[in-house]
Amino acid sequence: MLGDFTYSNPTRLYFGKNSLDGLAKELPNYGKNILLTYGGGSIKKSGIYDSVVAVLKSAGKNIIELPGVMANPTVEKLNEGRKLAKDNNVDLILAVGGGSVCDYSKAVSVSAYYDGDAWEKFFLKMEEPDNKIIPVGCVLTMVGTGSEMNGGSVITNHEQKLKIGHIFGDNVFPKFSILNPEYTFTVPQYQMVAGFFDIMSHIMEQYFSNDDDNTSDYLAEGLMKSLVHSSRIAVKNPKDYEARSNIMWTATWALNTLIAKGKSTDWEVHMIGQSVGAYTNATHGMTLAAVSLAYYRHIMNDGLKKFARFAVNVWGVNPEGKNDSELAEAGLKALESWMKEIGVVMKLKELGVTPEMYDGIADGTFLLGGGYRKLTREEVIEILKESM
Ligand code: NZQ
Numbered sequence: 001m002l003g004d005f006t007y008s009n010p011t012r013l014y015f016g017k018n019s020l021d022g023l024a025k026e027l028p029n030y031g032k033n034i035l036l037t038y039g040g041g042s043i044k045k046s047g048i049y050d051s052v053v054a055v056l057k058s059a060g061k062n063i064i065e066l067p068g069v070m071a072n073p074t075v076e077k078l079n080e081g082r083k084l085a086k087d088n089n090v091d092l093i094l095a096v097g098g099g100s101v102c103d104y105s106k107a108v109s110v111s112a113y114y115d116g117d118a119w120e121k122f123f124l125k126m127e128e129p130d131n132k133i134i135p136v137g138c139v140l141t142m143v144g145t146g147s148e149m150n151g152g153s154v155i156t157n158h159e160q161k162l163k164i165g166h167i168f169g170d171n172v173f174p175k176f177s178i179l180n181p182e183y184t185f186t187v188p189q190y191q192m193v194a195g196f197f198d199i200m201s202h203i204m205e206q207y208f209s210n211d212d213d214n215t216s217d218y219l220a221e222g223l224m225k226s227l228v229h230s231s232r233i234a235v236k237n238p239k240d241y242e243a244r245s246n247i248m249w250t251a252t253w254a255l256n257t258l259i260a261k262g263k264s265t266d267w268e269v270h271m272i273g274q275s276v277g278a279y280t281n282a283t284h285g286m287t288l289a290a291v292s293l294a295y296y297r298h299i300m301n302d303g304l305k306k307f308a309r310f311a312v313n314v315w316g317v318n319p320e321g322k323n324d325s326e327l328a329e330a331g332l333k334a335l336e337s338w339m340k341e342i343g344v345v346m347k348l349k350e351l352g353v354t355p356e357m358y359d360g361i362a363d364g365t366f367l368l369g370g371g372y373r374k375l376t377r378e379e380v381i382e383i384l385k386e387s388m
């Protein structure tokens, strides 16, 4: 473990079938005015809305509603929310939904008391908040992003064709999150498997960096194995509590900073996927699925030992009689067949990408260099073509 690091995580989690009881425990810590943020209506259909509102009312809270947070939340919606939060002197933002609602609530929390252009400050310039931050709590209804226990907030600017994530510090993490696996039972299959791939991608983005022997990589392998196992059960029976609860827990640990410790981390698949998202508004996990295999085949030889280890330790490929290149390729083949088995999108054209978009997507792709090799802009275009 060669890297130096600090570790802390301020989010308190309540997990399980009765986890909403945690909300009642948390509410006395905050003032009266609660901004209730949610998406396009799934929580009303499922009854989660009624359960949450009942807890808020019995705690005597004043509820200000902010519905209509879209998947891939926009700058315009952010500006609506920050005004509402400030005008109503909000004491807590309670996000009830998936990563989009949770990310959005964090963006509102840092922007409400900033008077300038929040998109420019927090996303284009990546500055940290130096103004009052409204605390955020989360009731998670869709699994994948890890937003329930991290500082990530991804906002889309359709006018500028940019989708940018800011990883804020501890002060922006949710103060608490409620994780009830049963709340995820109503997630449509397409979204569910997109979430599964998002989890896998988060782990791979951190795993495929550095060459030293690092406990974080062993943790990552365990998480990937658990995800592959449970996802195979969940695609056949989405109401399997054991599988869905394991996946929910895996998603949280995949991106709550733990397995990044001592690692440079890659994140190039996310950079390409987010730029694809800015052009197509496609579902996040599917944008990652469509470009991952082409990306990993581009960098495989630069991190050959790790790709060979991935094949053996995650996918159970028998190393006998195979050199590292053969093993690495077998690992990617196993990843590909799992992706097909759970039913993710394998090609960018299925997400609405057209050749006219290649240049723009490449321009919107940040080239990070934390993985085994820094891509060039030309390679991004090659990867897009190979992913069609
Ligand atoms: O809007 P509603 O009606 O609630 O429907 C949502 C939405 O259409 C639906 N849904 C959620 N829970 C449901 C449900 N439908 C039925 N039953 C339920 N229980 O699912 C759809 C997708 O929801 P969304 O929140 O958009 O999905 P996800 O959790 O994948 O979040 C995606 C966003 O998170 C960002 C992505 O870029 C994207 O903008 N990310 C955030 C990260 C972070 N904070 O660290 C990291 C990720 O890499 C990712 O970039």
Ligand code: ZN
Residues within 6 Å of the ligand: 145, 198, 201, 202, 270, 284
């Ligand atoms: Zn992701």
